[in-house]
Amino acid sequence: MEQTHVGHAIASERKIAGMSQRQLAARANYSLSMVKAVEQGREVASPGFIAAVANALRVDPDRLQGTPYVETLAEDGPLEGLAELRAVLAEGAYVQPIAPPGRPELRAALTTIETALHNDRTRRAMTLLPTLIRQLHGAIxxxxSDSERLEAYEQLCAAYVAAENACCRLGYSSLTALVLDRLDWAATHVEDRGYAVRSLMKRSRLLMAHGSTDVALSLVNRGLEMVPGDSAGEQALRGYGNLRGAIVSARGLRLDLAEGYIDEARRIARPMRHESTLYTTDFGPGNVEVHACAVELEAGDPGKAAKDGAALRLPSDMAAPRAGHHWQDNARAWLMSGKPDKALIALNKARAVAPQQTRLHPAVRETLHGIAAAQRRQSDSLLGFAAWLGAPL
Structure with missing residues (x-):
């Protein structure tokens, strides 16, 4: 059975480690009252809290979150492509290539995968990724000619970027370090430094999940230094990097620094009229404001994050998972502000725009249990959402 909420897992791992709540609070640098409230399900475990506690307990954050949610994934049938992707990653530098189709077919396959990820069809992307990666190795x-080889390497970089996204969304974040190692390698074979920048930013996300915010921020700044020009692609990368810096800073509770990154991202996005698809960054004016709310939630005033987030008009061209994540954050902000009913409304908005991601995101389950703990009586709407999510209350 999948666990009910992170607090149960924390309490179990703490007892296995022979650690008191007071000792865990001291090692994680959180208050004793916060540790008690999370273990009892009265407070939602934030991503920063989970990272700090996982470090203190010497366990993987995924262990505390219970991810991947295998039973939930199985309800929609076998997860095609995962076993093959694991094999590809295990082969490392010795990937067994397969005969590639023509160059137009390779480009079309990559576009299909990126479109699936943009539209919250991550399982579809996972199904196609291993074959494409092997075909691209065959194309290399x-x-x-050098131009054909360079094109194949660039597409391989993009495929690894997509693989990292798919693994994260499906709950297999333990695979992302291997994916990023392969992306680092592929990026050394292309002239476009954008893929090396993407790899640095994605690795910073992985480090952030493990509580290494200082190292994560150093990678963000290193990536930003690698984007000297002002082309549309470089501007998207620069803006994306500033948004990553904002979240890493907020996770480290450095609000002033986070707001500085947001201000710079907002300046870059100001002349834009849409959300960019370049390098699959999804950077644009809408994404900047979504991140501004996320920064406020992580390091500022949850009440302001809730109100500002609820008032946002998300662009129609925003990637579905990005929009879904915003409403997931908005739900947590409302819950932290003492408004569980509004939190449930936000969760349903996340479900409407990105059902696959919402069903598999650990923060959604934490928020749901927080709503249940805060409500005097469990409403039919709450019970219905819990049943859809497959999360017992």
Whole structure:
């Protein structure tokens, strides 16, 4: 059975470690009252709290969150592509290539995968990724010119970017370090430094999940230094990097620094009229404001984050998972502000725009249990959402 909430797992791991609540609070640098409230399900475990406690207990954050949610994934049938992707990653530098189709077919396959991720069809992307990665290795081996080989390497970089996204969304974050190692390698074979920048930013996200915010921020700044130009792609990368810096800073409770990154991202996005798809960054004016609310939630005033987030008009071209994540954050903000009914409304908005991501995101389950703890009587709407999520209350 999948666990009910993170607090149960924390209490169990703490007892296995022979640690008192007071000792855990001291090692994680949180208050004793917060540790008690999370273990009892009265407070939602934030991502920062989970990272700090996981470090203190010497366990993987995924262990506390219970991810991946295998039973939930199984309800929609076998997760095609996962076992093969694991094999590809285990092969490392010795990936067994397969004969590639023509260059137009390779480009079309990559577009199909990126479109699936943009539209919250992550399972579809996972199904297609292993074959494409092997075909691209075949295309590199069979290239007739430097330009053909360079094109194949660039597409391989993009495929690894997509693989990292898919693994994170499906709850297999333990695979992302291997994916990023392969992305680092592929990026050394292309002239476009954008993929190396993407890899640094994605690794900063992985480090942030483990509480290493200082190292994560150093990678963000290193990536920003690698984007010197002002082309549309470089501007998107620069803006994306500033948004990553804002979240890492907020996770480290450095609000002033986070707001500085948001201000710079807002300046870059000001002349834009849409959300960019370049390098699949999804950077644009809408994403900046979504991140501004996330910063306020992580390091500022949850009440302001809730109100500002609820008032946002998300662009129609915003990626579905990005919009869904915003409403997930908005739900947590409302719950922290003492408004569980509004939190449930926000969760239903997340479900409407990105059902696959919402069903598999650990923060959604934490928020749901927080709503149940805060409500005097469990409403039909809450019970219905819990049943859809597959999370017992």
């Amino acid at each position: 081996a069979e290239a007739h």
